[in-house]
Amino acid sequence: MAPKPLTPEETETALAALPHWTTDGDSVSRTYSFAKHLPAAAMVIHIAAIQEELNHHSDLTLGYNKLSLTVNTHSVGGRITELDIALARRVEEIAPGHGAS
Numbered sequence: 001m002a003p004k005p006l007t008p009e010e011t012e013t014a015l016a017a018l019p020h021w022t023t024d025g026d027s028v029s030r031t032y033s034f035a036k037h038l039p040a041a042a043m044v045i046h047i048a049a050i051q052e053e054l055n056h057h058s059d060l061t062l063g064y065n066k067l068s069l070t071v072n073t074h075s076v077g078g079r080i081t082e083l084d085i086a087l088a089r090r091v092e093e094i095a096p097g098h099g100a101s
């Protein structure tokens, strides 16, 4: 069954528990900072494994010491759903172990 798009209010409520995650109304995003490049690159691989497990994939942009994620749900026309929030929560769990802030 297709996931149901969240209302703007539901998205705001979900993001209230995910500090530093933001929304433009069409997707949710966060940028993480690192002391150097390799820890950022390593976190990409860890996120990729989580995304395969969830079968839900963000757009990831790796810079020198920054890593940005943006995600929405393609199968409902690029809206925000609980799947995006679930991915954000999982990424938040692993971030401290990668030295991400």
Ligand SMILES: C[C@H](O)[C@H](O)[C@H]1CNC2=NC(N)=NC(=O)C2=N1
Pocket (backbone or CB within 6 Å): 055, 056, 057, 058, 071, 072, 073, 074, 075, 076
């Ligand atoms: C076929 C496969 O299940 C779909 O393409 C999955 C894969 N990853 C996905 N990721 C995201 N962000 N949205 C989707 O709708 C989606 N669909």
